[in-house]
Amino acid sequence: MHVNDVVAYIQANRERFITDLKDWLAIPSISGDPAHAGDVRRSAEWLAAHLTGEGFPTVEIWETPGLPAVFAEWPAADPDAPTVLIYGHHDVQPVEPLSEWATDPFKPVEKGDRLIGRGSSDDKGQVFFHTLGIRALLAASGAAAPPVTIKFLVEGEEESGSVHFAGLLRERRDRLGCDAVVISDTTMWAADVPSMCTGMRGLTEAEVTLRGPASDLHSGSFGGAVPNPLHAMAALLAGLHDAEGRVDIPGFYDGVVPLTAEERDAFARLPFDEEAWLRTAGESRAAHGEAGYSTLERIWARPTAEINGMWGGHTGPGGKTIVPREAHAKISFRLVAGQDPAAVQDAFRAWVAANTPPGVVAEVAIPGGGVRPCFSPIDSAGVRAARRAMERAFGGEVLFTREGGSGPEADLADVLDAPLIFVAVGLNDDHIHAPNEKVEIPLLLKGAEAAAYLWEELATALR
């Protein structure tokens, strides 16, 4: 296979690729709006037909209790070749406020190098470059089948919470078996700074209630002589962190995979403008966090405890001199590789119990099991192979990032017991989830090129 053949195929098929993608983007597959359930189904059917047209021997629409996913499979010629599952989604975010869109969100248009329309970056565009990549690889190599068995799983409920996704994975596990999962639903650092995400943080949430007297008390008659649950809450939550900004819950850091010198170095080489970042952080006035870590390390690779809400006593206008009966707080923890949501939940419960003062009764409610973190070490075989593919396409060094948020991707790694590899070409300024979503067409084409090389690289690396 010649690089020039891959590039030539992609260039030759650019128009058809964009035209097809526009067709798909025109379907308003808004999963969060029940009125668009039929459109989500049309979107699945459109994709299924397209994949069939591209040559996938197996294409199926998979029903869920909610909206349908699309599954496709193209076996490698070599029965011993590894299997790779591509994950993406075909549903999109709502488009409100419509008045802020310069063009119709579902009438995609090209403006210069940009393709504008809902779903162009998140995530139809990024699912779509894979189909072009596979065709380019087969054309350039002259093979009838890819060098790895390729599976597609394209979800229809990602933008509405992936409610049925974990269930679907468990139910269809036998069909989804793979050696690696390629995720194409994230971003690169910048158009001229290609990068790969290597992990997402996990999440677990808790609500704490501290109870004091059975009713609010007059602070003149009782103030200063009985425990005040708001004082107890302030003291409890002030103890969440130590003076170094570390979470001060015994056991919280157990198992945390430390950042390697290589990854810290890769993060440090990203052109990060902290002042500009603070402006995007709601005009925050200062960076703040765990001592010894940079801002990027704090949001990507270190676990956190964050108070999301706190309330109790008199919160209306004017004064009310009471000792209140109850205090409440909602707390969430972002977790990193090596942490288990259930273990953090147990540690938190124990910590609250150990730090509740006499005369105050604590209750901890934890909704659900949380989201597991996901992480692929940068020196793992899959990540190294994907990086090589990206570097071949982009013609330069590919750096590393992570995602601070949490997503259903962790379920893929867990249920399928396979490492995740993030290959994506979205940008942070693509306006995903916002008006005027766009994608850079040259990056989509680079994505297709990287995808073409990826199967070749993974065929060797995962064997």
Added chain:
Amino acid sequence: MHVNDVVAYIQANRERFITDLKDWLAIPSISGDPAHAGDVRRSAEWLAAHLTGEGFPTVEIWETPGLPAVFAEWPAADPDAPTVLIYGHHDVQPVEPLSEWATDPFKPVEKGDRLIGRGSSDDKGQVFFHTLGIRALLAASGAAAPPVTIKFLVEGEEESGSVHFAGLLRERRDRLGCDAVVISDTTMWAADVPSMCTGMRGLTEAEVTLRGPASDLHSGSFGGAVPNPLHAMAALLAGLHDAEGRVDIPGFYDGVVPLTAEERDAFARLPFDEEAWLRTAGESRAAHGEAGYSTLERIWARPTAEINGMWGGHTGPGGKTIVPREAHAKISFRLVAGQDPAAVQDAFRAWVAANTPPGVVAEVAIPGGGVRPCFSPIDSAGVRAARRAMERAFGGEVLFTREGGSGPEADLADVLDAPLIFVAVGLNDDHIHAPNEKVEIPLLLKGAEAAAYLWEELATALR
């Protein structure tokens, strides 16, 4: 004057005293309900007529921008005699829930030794025993005028916040000049444990707002890397007290008059059942407060900082993984003798500024000037004289208490620059501000007897 003559007069006039008091109690002088404004005025007129009938040479109804007060004056024969002002109020609390009253709140009835009706204890009954006391003193001594110049100031807005009281005091200061103020609007420890209150706590309130980012932020993208105002609030308020339960604001205790060994001893001799008290404290599970002080000392004689309300971020159902933009808290301070609300306000502002972390902006709002504490040392001439009068009436030792709450009484001491003397016979179980308010008639008569002796004692003590 013979004790027996005072007692005999009071016994002989018991029926007339009760009958007159019932007349007054029948007037529903609810100051908090505008529909009863006419009744409050009728109550003032009734009292004015009664005081005239009892022989006061000067009786006036004093208008305010709200509801009227009654002023009366009976000069001593000796122009060099001291002047004593009696403070009380003729307005009453609302009566809801009416269904919980066993009798009509404004059709006062006697049941055994009790007189039941709204205002019987708070405060008409306690104003009224003074008129009987003065008549008994004059009858027993054969004098035409009392041994001190007696002034009455009976307010009509105490139960609705004494909104115009401080203004009235300032406006009429020339008419109200006195050497001591007798307050008859509090309680004794118990029917068989006569006691005198010697002070009330002051009060100042503040609202703190801490601002972080300009809008709520996604905790996945920003959590752990920018300041969270709820964390800052928890840390700030956790620092309100040190490990010993002392308020940890520099300067807070400046000037605080320490408890004397004599007063601590007097408090300690009160038959205080802490377990029973905790039950009245909303079933609080433990006593709590400043180390080195008893519960009674904590609520009566030590200053406090109490969080009355706290809120910020997501407080509704479910989770919301945000770094919130703002945190709020309402805090009140109870103050004791020697503390100045304005100085505490300044100390609090400085403390908040010194304890606001980088990246967070603090705002402190302080509504009004606060309420000053009031306090009369137990070895002061006025308190000792009143105690002798009480002991003569009750035939045994009179102990000391204080009030943990705050009230307009402090304005009297401030504006008139005169010490306060609390002489009262109400009980904590009189159901004031509640259905079925009552007063113990034998205690009212003891109050009248103590009042009779009081003028004689004060004539000597204050000269």
